[in-house]
Each structure stands twice: as C-alpha cells, then as structure tokens.
Amino acid sequence: MSTCERDALSEASLPIRPPSHLRKYVRALATAADSSVPSYRVNEKRLWESVHDTAKWGATPDGGIRRLALTDLDKAIREWFVSTVKFLGCNTKVDEMGNIFATRPGKSSSLPPIGIGSHLDTQPAGGRYDGILGVLAGVEILRVLEENGHQTLAPLAIIDWTNEEGARFNTGMVSSGVWSGRYALDFAHALPAAEDKSKATTLKSELERIGFLGAMPASYKANPLSSHFELHIEQGPILEDEGKKVGIVTGVQSMGWLIVTVHGENQHSGTCPMARRACALTSAARMISRVEEIALAADGLSTVGVINSWPQSPATVPHKVVFSVDLSHHSSEVRERMIAETSEEFARIAQANKCTVEIEDIWNSPAVQFHPDCIGCVRDAAKSVAGENGVKEMVAGAGHDSVHTSDRVPTSMIFVPSKGGISHHPDEYTSSEQW
Ligand SMILES: [Zn+2]
Numbered sequence: 551m552s553t554c555e556r557d558a559l560s561e562a563s564l565p566i567r568p569p570s571h572l573r574k575y576v577r578a579l580a581t582a583a584d585s586s587v588p589s590y591r592v593n594e595k596r597l598w599e600s601v602h603d604t605a606k607w608g609a610t611p612d613g614g615i616r617r618l619a620l621t622d623l624d625k626a627i628r629e630w631f632v633s634t635v636k637f638l639g640c641n642t643k644v645d646e647m648g649n650i651f652a653t654r655p656g657k658s659s660s661l662p663p664i665g666i667g668s669h670l671d672t673q674p675a676g677g678r679y680d681g682i683l684g685v686l687a688g689v690e691i692l693r694v695l696e697e698n699g700h701q702t703l704a705p706l707a708i709i710d711w712t713n714e715e716g717a718r719f720n721t722g723m724v725s726s727g728v729w730s731g732r733y734a735l736d737f738a739h740a741l742p743a744a745e746d747k748s749k750a751t752t753l754k755s756e757l758e759r760i761g762f763l764g765a766m767p768a769s770y771k772a773n774p775l776s777s778h779f780e781l782h783i784e785q786g787p788i789l790e791d792e793g794k795k796v797g798i799v800t801g802v803q804s805m806g807w808l809i810v811t812v813h814g815e816n817q818h819s820g821t822c823p824m825a826r827r828a829c830a831l832t833s834a835a836r837m838i839s840r841v842e843e844i845a846l847a848a849d850g851l852s853t854v855g856v857i858n859s860w861p862q863s864p865a866t867v868p869h870k871v872v873f874s875v876d877l878s879h880h881s882s883e884v885r886e887r888m889i890a891e892t893s894e895e896f897a898r899i900a901q902a903n904k905c906t907v908e909i910e911d912i913w914n915s916p917a918v919q920f921h922p923d924c925i926g927c928v929r930d931a932a933k934s935v936a937g938e939n940g941v942k943e944m945v946a947g948a949g950h951d952s953v954h955t956s957d958r959v960p961t962s963m964i965f966v967p968s969k970g971g972i973s974h975h976p977d978e979y980t981s982s983e984q985w
Pocket of ligand 1: 681
C-alpha cells in the first residue's frame with residue numbers, strides 16, 4: 551500500500567502530461583514541485599481493520615461479502631464512507647450516478663483533484679478486497695495526511711464509483727463510463743435491477759431511494775480530475791506464482807463477447823443414421839474445441855461459459871444451440887484476428903456438419919494503454935517499496951473503472967497479489983503484508 555500512498559503524496563512531483571484542457575493545470579502542478587515532500591507510510595494494521603470492519607455490511611457466513619450496488623447494504627457503507635471522510639477534512643460531492651467524490655483541499659484550489667478511486671459494491675458471492683481495498687486505501691491515505699498535518703498541492707479526491715460490478719444493474723463500470731462520456735446518462739439511469747422481473751426498479755429509482763441521487767452532472771467536464779490512480783487486487787495468479795509483490799499495470803487487455811447460434815435439424819435419435827444428421831450440439835462441441843486452439847495459438851484467452859440446446863430431449867438430435875464465447879488479448883488487433891479466424895472456422899465446421907451458424911458480436915472493449923507518466927510514477931514508487939525484483943509490469947485482464955477514466959485523464963493502476971488467483975469469491979484474499 552505504500553505505493554498508493556506515495557502516488558498520493560508525491561503528486562507535487564508527478565510529471566503528468568495529460569491531454570487537452572488539463573495540461574495547463576498539471577504543468578502548474580509540476581513546476582510547483584516540492585522535492586521535500588516527506589515519504590509517509592500507511593498504517594497497515596489500521597487499513598486491515600477498515601477492510602474487515604466494513605465487511606459487516608454484507609458479510610456472508612463463508613467469509614465473503616454480498617453487497618450489491620444501491621441496496622440497503624451499499625447505502626450503509628456509503629453513509630459510513632461519507633461520514634468518515636468528512637471527519638478527515640473532506641468535502642463530499644455526489645453526482646447524478648451516485649459516484650461519491652471525497653475531496654481533501656490542496657494548497658491550490660485551482661487544480662483539479664488527483665483521483666484515487668475504485669468501488670464498494672461486490673459480486674453476489676464476492677470477496678472482501680475487490681474494489682473495496684482501493685477505496686479504503688484512499689481513506690487510509692487521508693488518515694496519514696491528517697495525522698501528519700500535510701496539505702498536498704493539488705486536492706485529492708477519493709472516489710467510490712457506483713455499480714462497478716454490474717451484478718445488479720447489468721452494465722459493469724457504468725458510472726465511471728457516464729463520467730467519461732462513454733455511456734449516456736439516460737441509458738444508465740434506466741438500467742433495471744436484476745431481481746425485479748417487472749423492471750420497475752431502475753438504477754435511478756434506487757439512487758433516489760437510498761438518497762444518493764446527486765445533482766452534480768456525472769461528467770469529466772463538470773467535475774474534472776487531473777489524474778486517476780486505482781489500487782486493486784490482481785484477481786489472477788501471476789504475481790503470486792512469480793513471487794512478486796506489486797504489479798505495475800500498464801494497460802487493460804482487449805476483451806468482449808460473441809453469442810453463437812448453431813442451427814441444425816430435429817431428428818429422432820434412434821432412427822436417423824449418423825451420416826444424415828445435422829446435429830447442432832455436435833457442431834457446437836467442435837467449434838468450442840476449435841476456438842480454444844485459436845486462442846492458444848494467438849497467446850490469447852477464450853472461454854465458453856454459457857451453452858443451451860433445444861429441444862432438451864435425450865431422444866432428439868438437437869436442432870439449435872446457443873453459446874457464448876469470451877475472447878481476450880492484450881492487443882486489440884490480435885483479438886480482431888482471433889474473431890475473424892473464429893468466424894471462418896465456425897462457418898467451416900457448421901457446413902461440414904450440415905448446419906448453419908450466426909455469430910453476434912454483443913460487447914467489446916478495446917485494449918487500453920495507461921498514461922506513461924502515471925505508469926512511471928507507480929513504477930518508481932513500487933520499486934522503492936518492493937525492490938527491483940519485487941515488481942512486475944503487467945496488463946490487466948479484467949475491466950476496471952480506470953479503463954474509463956483513462957479515456958479522459960492520465961491513469962494507471964497498482965496490483966497486489968491475490969492468493970491462489972481467486973476473486974469474485976468468498977475465498978478472495980490478499981495479505982496485509984502486500985500493502
Ligand atoms: Zn474491482
């Protein structure tokens with residue numbers, strides 16, 4: 551965690567060169583650099599206690615957390631967050647998406663704040679660290695600054711981004727996406743709650759209900775940041791496997807989903823000769839196996855997580871199968887080639903099995919390259935804490951709010967190891983020694 555602390559504390563010397571309108575502010579920030587900024591450390595024990603004390607809002611008997619966005623449990627931790635940061639000298643602002651910005655004034659009120667953000671919502675059977683660690687590390691930074699009476703040059707904003715997980719309102723990272731302009735506010739407000747079949751409960755109605763529908767526009771223009779840093783658990787096994795303590799995240803891989811529909815023919819399982827069959831499920835099985843080979847050859851990742859067949863009778867050759875394909879790669883170009891090859895191969899396999907296939911590209915997110923100066927800042931801080939051999943440069947495999955902030959302001963992330971690579975699960979664990 552001392553990496554994150556340093557990101558916040560060394561902002562005066564942060565050599566950011568952000569795009570367009572923010573450049574002048576950050577140049578001012580850099581030229582006013584104060585090389586005597588002290589090097590504070592976070593209080594590991596206090597942060598550990600924050601993580602586990604606040605887990606009471608949504609704690610499950612297996613040690614995990616179920617705290618879906620904008621439920622009463624989310625309301626409770628939001629209220630705790632607001633009262634805690636007020637006590638630590640922050641002004642809080644809530645925007646139209648319920649994103650909370652806890653801003654600690656800097657010496658210069660004309661500079662946009664340096665953002666330190668993540669999320670307090672969880673998956674339905676989530677763990678104690680995903681997202682939460684990033685927000686609570688921000689709170690710990692505020693505590694360290696307060697107890698040392700240190701005022702930073704630029705303000706700091708600790709941010710809780712709403713509904714990052716997309717588990718209750720089915721678009722992940724939607725609120726940082728509205729802030730960055732990637733999603734329209736109306737689209738986000740109308741997202742229905744997953745548990746309400748009538749679709750009457752929406753993200754907006756739940757924001758209103760729990761008292762977190764703010765008046766401030768959810769927009770990087772109305773509410774700018776000068777940069778965004780996000781500390782997060784890795785959610786994969788690489789750091790642990792390689793014995794590294796800190797991941798310097800240089801970007802996020804390209805990812806997305808295809809929905810594949812295979813059409814065959816209903817035939818009697820006992821009377822139709824094998825040579826006459828058009829079995830949609832056999833075709834799908836061959837496709838699933840082939841897409842894995844394509845991903846392996848490209849050094850990418852493929853997952854088929856959902857599959858359904860019709861008509862669901864043991865005595866009938868299935869006439870229709872629908873399955874999902876998740877494809878990712880650190881290069882958007884290579885991922886495009888993987889999709890093209892997958893489409894060609896699926897068409898070939900369908901034809902060879904007397905079937906037809908339709909492929910729908912329902913979601914994709916291009917690869918993101920974080921800002922070199924922010925990466926440099928994380929790199930320097932990480933090496934100073936974990937040593938040259940304790941760090942690893944890596945590309946994030948999962949989406950994060952930083953993907954969206956990166957569209958508008960210099961951004962980077964810091965990873966800490968996840969035990970066994972486990973995440974989105976009650977067994978999620980990161981030792982406090984990693985902080
Ligand atoms: Zn997360």
